[in-house]
Amino acid sequence: MNSSVIKHGIRFVLLVLAQILIFKSIDLDTNGFSYFTIFIYPVFILLLPIRTPTVLVVLLGFLLGLTVDVFYDSLGVHAGASVFSAFIRSTILHLLEPRGGYEVNASPTKSNYGINFFFKYAAIFMFFHIAVYFSLEIFTPVYFNEIFIRTGFSFILSILFIIIYQYLFNPKE
């Protein structure tokens, strides 16, 4: 239990560092219009143990988002998206529950439930995370097209990096 907490703590720090040091600078900026943002930090929420209570997941999501926001200088935007996706995580897991149910203390990873499961899980989760993020960032339905385009590009690239992450580190929990 204790080692698990430390593991997740370290992952928290490393993912935030990766996000703000590497992925923040990958930014295809054309005429002041950035087409995408790559999200890697939500992997922390994705990989929390399945039995983690929703209260804790939402709280951790808030902390994670707020930490990223401090570096992105966009207080509340990442946090809002993270709280939202953290909240719907249990619903997504419930929808994708395998016939035998989940094992106690397991994390929803590729190595535990296969790439098929993980891809669906991560795709639904990231779609909502990114859609909420851009809704909050652009903050007006007037620019619906912009929200749509940026959500699309960011979604494809983020999913790509999240899958690569699974193959690189192949985490058990």
Add this chain to the structure above:
Amino acid sequence: MRSLVQFLVQYGGVGLFFVLEAVCLYLVVNYNQQQKEIWLNSSNIISGTILNFRSDISQYYNLSDFADSLAADNARLKARLNNAQFVQTILMDSTKDVEKQQQYTYISARIVNRTIHLHNNTYTIDRGRKHGIEPHMGVIDSNPGGGIVGIVTNVSDNYSVVMALLHQEIKVPAAIRRNQYHGFLSWQPSNPTEINLIDVPKHAEIRRRDTVETSTHSALFPAGIPVGVVDTFWQDPGSNFHTISAKLINDLGNVQYVYVVNNLMKGEIVKLEEEASGE
């Protein structure tokens, strides 16, 4: 205590979710310039819409006051029209500057009671002696197309009774607009949308759809107000006059606003004519 913790763990997620989203929204709006501006603008749009809605409703309740003030304005403007002026210039040689004197002024009024299907119909209007109304004043329709309504007969402080055009005793001088043959408007109890023009000389050439208008012979109405359109005409056997049946221009059944005509020179005319007939 244990069960409370259990409860919070199980169902606290929803509450926490809403609380934290609210906190995030607060942060977004307060610490991000762009979102802050959008937020302020949008809330202005929303509150503006609500305020507009409220003022629309209150305007609706003020509508009748507003209509009254418009009617008064119209009366003032009507008094400045050409047919409300008496031309003082005597046309000798080539006098260029025309001197005019106010002859007619108007008092706006609203009809508060009416009859339409009797043999002798009357209207009651909400203006009386206080507002400068006297018996034997003409009453015309506020309808921009023209039309006259009747003649004031009785006046109290705040109200007046108007003998309607649809009254057997009415007798208003009128003329055919095209050739200015004169006659009198008179009504036979039959149809509230028609009126007769009697005593038109039999040599007058009359056509259907000729306009009947108030004539210059009347001291009660300004000249040239359309009254009706010629429908049929005939000549009674042995008579020297045409009788014309004309369709009224205005609908006397739904007139709401009227103007009472005040002829500033009527006293002078009446006095002169009395003197002449007394001799």
